Amino acid sequence: xxxxxxxxxxxxxxxxxxxxxxxxxxxxxxxxxxxxxxxxxxxxxxxxxxxxxxxxxxxxxxxxxxxxxxxxxxxxxxxxxxxxxxxxxxxxxxxxxxxxxxxxxxxxxxxxxxxxxxxxxxxxxxxxxxxxxxxxxxxxxxxxxxxxxxxxxxxxxxxxxxxxxxxxxxxxxxxxxxxxxxxxxxxxxxxxxxxxxxxxxxxxxxxxxxxxxxxxxxxxxxxxxxxxxxxxxxxxxxxxxxxxxxxxxxxxxxxxxxxxxxxxxxxxxxxxxxxxxxxxxxxxxxxxxxxxxxxxxxxxxxxxxxxxxxxxxxxxxx
Amino acid sequence: xxxxxxxxxxxxxxxxxxxxxxxxxxxxxxxxxxxxxxxxxxxxxxxxxxxxxxxxxxxxxxxxxxxxxxxxxxxxxxxxxxxxxxxxxxxxxxxxxxxxxxxxxxxxxxxxxxxxxxxxxxxxxxxxxxxxxxxxxxxxxxxxxxxxxxxxxxxxxxxxxxxxxxxxxxxxxxxxxxxxxxxxxxxxxxxxxxxxxxxxxxxxxxxxxxxxxxxxxxxxxxxxxxxxxxxxxxxxxxxxxxxxxxxxxxxxxxxxxxxxxxxxxxxxxxxxxxxxxxxxxxxxxxxxxxxxxx
Ligand SMILES: Nc1ncnc2c1ncn2[C@@H]1O[C@H](COP(=O)(O)OP(=O)(O)O)[C@@H](O)[C@H]1O
Ligand SMILES: [Mg+2]
Numbered sequence: 001x002x003x004x005x006x007x008x009x010x011x012x013x014x015x016x017x018x019x020x021x022x023x024x025x026x027x028x029x030x031x032x033x034x035x036x037x038x039x040x041x042x043x044x045x046x047x048x049x050x051x052x053x054x055x056x057x058x059x060x061x062x063x064x065x066x067x068x069x070x071x072x073x074x075x076x077x078x079x080x081x082x083x084x085x086x087x088x089x090x091x092x093x094x095x096x097x098x099x100x101x102x103x104x105x106x107x108x109x110x111x112x113x114x115x116x117x118x119x120x121x122x123x124x125x126x127x128x129x130x131x132x133x134x135x136x137x138x139x140x141x142x143x144x145x146x147x148x149x150x151x152x153x154x155x156x157x158x159x160x161x162x163x164x165x166x167x168x169x170x171x172x173x174x175x176x177x178x179x180x181x182x183x184x185x186x187x188x189x190x191x192x193x194x195x196x197x198x199x200x201x202x203x204x205x206x207x208x209x210x211x212x213x214x215x216x217x218x219x220x221x222x223x224x225x226x227x228x229x230x231x232x233x234x235x236x237x238x239x240x241x242x243x244x245x246x247x248x249x250x251x252x253x254x255x256x257x258x259x260x261x262x263x264x265x266x267x268x269x270x271x272x273x274x275x276x277x278x279x280x281x282x283x284x285x286x287x288x289x290x291x292x293x294x295x296x297x298x299x300x301x302x303x304x305x306x307x308x309x310x311x312x313x314x315x316x317x318x
Numbered sequence: 319x320x321x322x323x324x325x326x327x328x329x330x331x332x333x334x335x336x337x338x339x340x341x342x343x344x345x346x347x348x349x350x351x352x353x354x355x356x357x358x359x360x361x362x363x364x365x366x367x368x369x370x371x372x373x374x375x376x377x378x379x380x381x382x383x384x385x386x387x388x389x390x391x392x393x394x395x396x397x398x399x400x401x402x403x404x405x406x407x408x409x410x411x412x413x414x415x416x417x418x419x420x421x422x423x424x425x426x427x428x429x430x431x432x433x434x435x436x437x438x439x440x441x442x443x444x445x446x447x448x449x450x451x452x453x454x455x456x457x458x459x460x461x462x463x464x465x466x467x468x469x470x471x472x473x474x475x476x477x478x479x480x481x482x483x484x485x486x487x488x489x490x491x492x493x494x495x496x497x498x499x500x501x502x503x504x505x506x507x508x509x510x511x512x513x514x515x516x517x518x519x520x521x522x523x524x525x526x527x528x529x530x531x532x533x534x535x536x537x538x539x540x541x542x543x544x545x546x547x548x549x550x551x552x553x554x555x556x557x558x559x560x561x562x563x564x565x566x567x568x569x570x571x572x573x574x575x576x577x578x579x580x581x582x583x584x585x586x587x588x589x590x591x592x593x594x595x596x597x598x599x600x601x602x603x604x605x606x607x608x609x610x611x612x
Binding site for chain 1: 404405406423424425426428429430432434436438439440441449450452453481482483501
């Protein structure tokens with residue numbers, strides 16, 4: 001979501017694609033064209049213009065023309081305002097049933113009540129801890145693994161059938177297994193998030209290592225670099241943007257799948273809040289939960305995109 | 319301005335810095351900076367039953383401080399030969415000698431400049447130039463200074479902190495040349511470095527390369543598919559046959575003076591025609607090969 005905010009002419013479709021497992025897979029396995037594939041999920045589209053304009057637009061760091069920003073902001077805000085207005089008005093004039101879709105103001109009041117009552121913080125915290133635990137665990141374990149697999153061709157050849165198999169096994173399909181093994185408590189949820197996050201990171205890391213421009217490797221070798229220094233000074237930095245693409249996808253997954261787990265069996269968390277509100281017909285509360293989770297996803301992605309940008313300022317579409 | 323006197327001068331200078339300790343019986347080999355002795359390279363191709371001979375029986379000596387250009391039909395093994403000199407691959411037959419010693423692998427006594435620049439996109443211009451110096455374990459402060467010096471040399475003062483994608487093609491190639499010069503190799507190997515540039519940029523880089531060569535007294539092996547470029551830059555032009563590549567002829571390029579428009583010199587046209595005639599048959603043969611063997 002956050003990247004589309006920053007991309008002039010970017011569409012919602014791009015955002016959806018970023019969370020789409022199919023595209024993640026395409027970016028990661030290297031079965032598609034190497035290099036440009038991860039770029040499709042990157043979301044820093046302005047760099048596409050770089051090649052055409054870099055000769056003139058030499059000042060580094062000016063990713064957007066200064067004037068475009070306020071105008072863009074206005075256009076984005078306008079769309080949001082329109083959505084909010086429709087949500088407020090349509091239920092009131094009876095176009096939609098206000099029992100199932102109460103006006104936005106009622107939802108916001110419910111949200112405020114939940115916040116003041118402390119339930120929102122409690123559920124939010126429960127979700128965040130689970131998400132972040134699984135996400136962090138995935139980063140810590142799968143990046144080193146991915147680097148090793150990508151770097152040692154025999155390891156990659158040995159593991160690739162297994163990886164293919166698991167990659168195509170939906171995390172959601174495995175939730176019952178996790179619950180069976182780890183019970184209904186926290187461990188099963190964290191491991192479930194971990195599992196969902198591990199794949200995009202792992203596959204992108206492997207692909208990042210394996211799709212390093214051969215000419216760069218050749219160039220570094222010609223300057224006398226041995227395998228270790230080659231890895232440290234060429235492979236690793238070259239792979240960083242692709243790894244970050246995986247991390248960003250994983251960030252989105254960590255919230256998406258957790259929500260599902262919390263709806264299946266939990267006593268706290270935003271997924272539980274939404275599910276429980278629906279069962280007990282507290283419809284405004286349900287929407288309050290949904291808004292909260294959307295904003296959480298938005299902020300999380302914004303954070304990851306910012307970090308990604310910092311590490312990939314050099315990246316171009318070429 | 320004549321090139322040769324400058325050369326002799328600087329060549330002696332180069333010698334003094336890199337004394338060769340070869341025994342007297344190797345004198346003949348020490349004469350050449352790069353000695354290519356009956357070199358062949360055979361590739362085994364997966365799926366193909368026959369091995370693939372890229373170059374065969376190549377014999378060529380490159381003198382210390384010389385600017386040698388290498389032309390040949392596409393696919394004749396020019397890049398393969400350069401890789402062999404660089405030590406990136408080992409010859410199947412024959413030997414490659416640098417200062418009389420056999421090449422066993424890549425080293426910082428040789429620098430390569432590729433057509434596609436091969437700059438590290440995550441490093442700024444300055445950091446790219448420092449790359450080879452890091453490999454050479456030069457202290458950080460000195461690295462910075464040297465990198466700046468070579469950035470100035472290629473005329474990019476003020477572009478220190480640009481990333482490659484913020485530079486034009488010509489600027490990128492300048493950075494690549496500076497990177498190769500910075501670790502002070504004796505030999506500069508250049509594989510069609512200006513082929514991707516527009517005509518104007520190419521010409522200005524050609525002039526600058528000559529200027530740098532005269533200033534630094536490097537031995538340069540320069541691959542090109544441009545006959546004009548070969549004649550303009552080279553003291554000698556080596557013409558290769560079609561695959562498997564070998565040296566067909568080496569032509570000495572001599573001008574009375576390099577001043578003024580060299581390309582307007584009648585001898586320029588004569589050299590140009592001679593090389594064109596040599597290449598014509600080879601190009602035809604290469605195209606015939608591509609049709610029949612694939
Ligand atoms: N690593 C390799 N494996 C197999 N064949 C190769 C390899 N490198 C080059 N060749 C082949 O050797 C021939 C010469 O290649 P190259 O030296 O790149 O030619 P040139 O630079 O003169 O155009 C080409 O037909 C090319 O396909
Ligand atoms: Mg070539």
